[in-house]
Amino acid sequence: MKYYAAPLEGITGYIYRNAHHKFYPGVDKYFTPFLSPKIKRGMNTKEQKDIAPVNNQGIPLVPQILTNQPDGFLQVAQILGELGYREINFNLGCPSGTVVSKGRGCGFLKDHDALRRFFEEIMDGLDKRGMQSMKISVKTRLGINDPDEILTLMEIFNDYPFSELIIHARLLKDYYKGPVKLEAFREAAAICRHPLCYNGDLFTPEDMKEFRKEFPDIGMVMMGRGLIADPQLCELCQTSDGEAALRDxxxxxxxxxxxxxxxxxxxxxxxxxxxxxxxxxxxxxxxxxxxxxxxxxxxxxxxxxxxxxxxxxxxxxxxxxxxx
Ligand SMILES: Cc1cc2nc3c(=O)[nH]c(=O)nc-3n(C[C@H](O)[C@H](O)[C@H](O)COP(=O)(O)O)c2cc1C
Structure with missing residues (x-):
């Protein structure tokens, strides 16, 4: 099982990540809170600091971009490539009102044609910039209002060469509350052509055991609030199969x-x-x-x-x- 640390804007910045990686070194990938490309400027100072290699030494880090503008995506992708990053994660899950109202994050899931156009343009743009080897992964929700939306979205995601798909098993309207929708995630998993990562409500090693029982074929999980609450969570999950893990x-x-x-x-x-x-x-x-x-x-x-x-x-x- 691979364990990913979810991005939490305001919490999992480079200071948190460095401390976590130093004391709890078992996480397979950390994701930055979203970088929001600005016209002409690319990234702001805080974002530049957060992804600067000097501030992230030895940390397996994937920068995340949130936008609906191919140009902005490509501009920041180029900078990230020059800094040595080999994977970029694209945010289709942010439910915040100000983001969604601009058709970004989870709000982008409303317009399937625009989403396809965006993917075409970024794939094409990466090729033209000689960045074919840059891996693009996607972090999404199941949809806006109805869990069945994920089936149509999967048709879109399946058409592009993403390196991984991470699904937070909730809808936009759920925000971060209510039970996760495991059956919709199961249906998505059945048709997904990409390596698939599950995200949502894994708070304890027992939750993890339960998830593994339910989804023995899923090889990656991402933990957010559970890992912030218990920084040892990933380690406890990794060891709970074998020798008794000790809380430290x-x-x-x-x-x-x-x-x-x-x-x-x-x-x-x-x-x-x-x-x-x-x-x-x-x-x-x-x-x-x-x-x-x-x-x-x-x-x-x-x-x-x-x-x-x-x-x-x-x-x-x-x-x-x-x-x-
Ligand atoms: C305060 C807060 C900030 C978040 N910021 C981001 C973000 O920048 N990018 C992103 O993809 N998800 C963000 N998320 C969503 C988490 O990465 C994760 O998908 C969500 O919390 C569900 O996982 P969990 O149940 O393990 O916490 C944020 C969540 C919270 C609560």
Whole structure:
């Protein structure tokens, strides 16, 4: 089984990825949060920093592009190729209102003719630029409103030489909520001509076991919120077949310290660092369901010192010192 770390805009930037790769090195591929090509400028400074090879040394990284403009795609693809990237992922899954209203991300799934034209133009453009060897993978949802849409979409995806197809088994209208639609994913898998990767709601090693039982032929999974909540998730999934995997809290605290230190170096001002750490903990607090006071203290922290004090009250696998 191959394990991919999903992109989460605002969370899985290069600082997070470096720390994760250093402390939990089993992930097969990381994907950048989407790069949104700008006319003439290509990428903005934040995006350039996020994909700069110097900031991603040794990390198996796939940059992701979100656009509906072939020219913008090709311009950024060229830059990425020159930087040494050999795969680019194309985003057809983003459900955000501002993205969808511009016919991008999941909004692009509405217009099948335009989607075909876009694929024709980027494949043609890559050829003309001598970039035939650049792999293009796609990350999509099942459709907009109806899970059957994926069957028509698969006809389109099957017509182009994508290196992988990643399906988040939800519709645009589901956003990130409600049960994943496994039967629609199964139907897509049955007709898919590309290596297929599953994405959606894999939160625990037990979820992973269940998925493998249901889909023994699927060789790749992508984990998003589950991996943010539990940075060891991929490792626990990889070892849960054999020797009992041990949860390693010491490593988790070192990982968190590393992230905090690197954010403090990168951002001027404690508030920004604190905001990023709280965002991370809005996922990670589920690891300590019997210690709700810790998460409350983290949320209330007004300084990094208060944040670190709150973290120190965590008693892994047990009660907090103040008896909660
Ligand atoms: C805050 C947030 C930001 C996200 N940003 C991106 C993104 O930039 N690109 C993308 O393809 N998906 C993005 N996603 C979707 C995730 O990559 C993933 O497909 C989704 O969370 C479902 O997987 P999960 O159930 O394992 O979390 C984002 C999701 C969230 C919650």
């Amino acid at each position: 809290y010491d490593r988790m605290f070192l990982f968190l310290q590393e992230i905090s230190d690197r954010y403090a170096e990168a951002f001027s001002g404690e508030k920004h660092v604190l905001f990023k750490l709280k965002e991370l903990w809005s996922y990670m607090h589920v690891l300590f369901p019997d210690q709700p006071k810790v998460w409350k203290k983290i949320k209330k922290a007004n300084s990094l010192m208060e944040y670190h004090r709150a973290i120190q009250t965590i008693n892994p696998g047990g009660q907090t010192p103040d008896g909660v």
